[in-house]
Amino acid sequence: MxxxxxxxxxxxxxxxxxxxxxxxxxxxxxxxxxxxxxxxxxxxxxxxxxxxxxxxxxxxxxxxxxxxxxxxxxxxxxxxxxxxxxxxxxxxxxxxxxxxxxxxxxxxxxxxxxxxxxxxxxxxxxxxxxxxxxxxxxxxxxxxxxxxxxDTSFHRTQDRLAQLFALPRALSDAGILRYGFHGLSYDYIASTLPAHLGTRAGGRVIAAHLGNGASMCAMKNRQSVATSMGFTALDGLMMGQRCGALDPGVVLYLMEEKHLSTAEVTHLLYSDSGLLGVSGLSNDMATLEASIAPEAREAIELFCFRAAAELAGLAAAIGGLDALIFTAGIGENSALVRRLICDRLNWMGITLDPNGNIRNARFISTAASAVDVLVIPTDEEGVIARATQDLTRG
Missing domain, CATH: 3.30.420.40 (ATPase, nucleotide binding domain)
Known part of the structure; x- marks a missing residue:
């Protein structure tokens, strides 16, 4: 046994x-x-x-x-x-x-x-x-x-400014803060950086966890400095079925003018939006990439547009960018998504190796790229197993 x-x-x-x-x-x-x-x-x-x-x-x-x-x-x-x-x-x-x-x-x-x-x-x-x-x-x-x-623990290293909303102080004190998610995935990625980047592992790194749920995390010294998700897992990037960042006035309009109930708005934002909502076809990126429907292509391009914009904002939080890591289902497997995101970031000095990108190679940037771009499969279960062993050993 x-x-x-x-x-x-x-x-x-x-x-x-x-x-x-x-x-x-x-x-x-x-x-x-x-x-x-x-x-x-x-x-x-x-x-x-x-x-x-x-x-x-x-x-x-x-x-x-x-x-x-x-x-x-x-x-x-x-x-x-x-x-x-x-x-x-x-x-x-x-x-x-x-x-x-x-x-x-x-x-x-x-x-x-x-x-x-x-x-x-x-x-x-x-x-x-x-x-x-x-x-x-x-x-x-x-x-x-x-x-x-x-999933929130990894982000507790962020300073107070990165966690605050511009809301009355009493609400912040009551716990309405930016918590961040996908922390188990980021914990794993942070643990592997020395093996891939050597002494540069402690530099300015953004990890892009792109899947049906999607977020990004900006790190320094392999610790979270800022992240795209906030109070709930709705914030930030466009996702498979979730809208990502949204003008709060839209929610007010839906309730006041369209007479949607709280439950109906919740279902709309969590289940009927994102890739599924924009395409009207599917929340699965592979399905959308295989489709010839213009709505499918528009959903993919909006996903990548939003991701590139979010990434640029996170780079400001850490003073630049030394390495970009793609992970999770879409990040690890979609060469198209990686290319469309990186094409919008050429101004940061990012250049992809087309062949490496198509092959899902570990390093997919060129030797001349100012930013290292990597594809690293995540292992959230391994992080949980290690923590469970550590806390129960003996």
């Missing part, structure tokens, strides 16, 4: 998981998987340590109407009996919002859960499901230590 750490990332209709040996050194997953379509038609997929998909007879059976509450206990049992079995020693969870107080991973307690419940309105797409998964694990395995790892 192998002692192992379970990493969970729970969404509204999906559950991503990974299993890591509870051992010293950099964590390497021995099992990764996902259950999609929960509560409608669940679909299970998983791969072993080599990345090979598990054969059909080794996969976890799924009842057609299974919920998170059904699947998490079953998943714990399946993992511990899978291929000779492992002994789970701890579980680590992605939790999107940790508020002001959580500056790093934390051991789960009743008091912590109560504190995190209060942050649900700030991350309604993620926080309720993150916390529900923690409670499901606690109910099924009450003696299993659990660690919460927060």
């Amino acid at each position: 192998t002692d192992a750490v379970l990493v969970l990332n729970a969404g509204s209709s999906s559950l991503k998981f990974a299993v890591y040996p509870h051992a010293e050194g950099e964590p390497t997953a021995i099992l990764r998987g996902k259950i999609a379509g929960i509560a409608t038609c669940p679909v299970f997929s998983a791969s072993d340590a080599t990345g090979q998909p598990l054969p059909q007879d080794a996969r976890m059976p799924l009842p057609p109407d299974a919920t998170h509450a059904d699947l998490i206990p079953a998943l714990l049992d399946w993992i511990q009996s899978h291929r000779g079995g492992v002994t789970l020693t701890a579980a680590g969870h992605r939790v999107v919002h940790g508020g002001r107080r959580q500056t790093g991973p934390a051991r789960v307690s009743d008091a912590l859960l109560e504190e995190l419940d209060k942050l649900v309105p700030l991350a309604p797409l993620h926080q309720p499901h993150n916390l529900a998964a923690i409670r499901c694990v606690a109910a099924s395995a009450p003696d299993l230590p659990q660690i919460a790892c927060f």
Whole structure:
């Protein structure tokens, strides 16, 4: 039996998981998987340590109407009996919002859960499901230590000016601040910079986490100085289904003149906007790139226009730019998006190597480029596994 750490990332209709040996050194997953379509038609997929998909007879059976509450206990049992079995020693969870107080991973307690419940309105797409998964694990395995790892924690190194809105001071003091998100991804990218940039790793770096959710983070000394997302995960870049930065007057107009309810505005901004809203076709970048519809091309170009403008603003926060990192689903896989963004930043001295960009090479800038441009796959699960091991070792 192998002692192992379970990493969970729970969404509204999906559950991503990974299993890591509870051992010293950099964590390497021995099992990764996902259950999609929960509560409608669940679909299970998983791969072993080599990345090979598990054969059909080794996969976890799924009842057609299974919920998170059904699947998490079953998943714990399946993992511990899978291929000779492992002994789970701890579980680590992605939790999107940790508020002001959580500056790093934390051991789960009743008091912590109560504190995190209060942050649900700030991350309604993620926080309720993150916390529900923690409670499901606690109910099924009450003696299993659990660690919460927060997407907001990485940004707590920012100074006060980077966190403030121009609102009355009493509102800022009450916690209406720029928190930032995707911190687990940025934590991983920051940890890998020395291997790729050497002594320049502590310089002026912007990481672009571009996926269905998208943001950017400006770093110095591998710490967050500024980021595109703010109080909620709606702010900043245009995303798959979220609008990104929006004149607040638009929200007032929608409610006062179009008579949309709070729930209708919430659905519009979180689910019907972004690439999906502009294209009218899809929130998936690969689907839009394959489409000949002019609306699809316009959505792609708006995504890149907004990203380039945001990047330029973040460069001002760190006094220039030494390296640009593309990561996450779109950032790692879309040569078109990287090119369209970088083409708008030629004035900063960025020049791409077309062949390297097409190949998704690690370095995609030319030797003459004033800014190094890299593609680095992110590993949020690895960050959670390492933190969980550190806080539960021994």
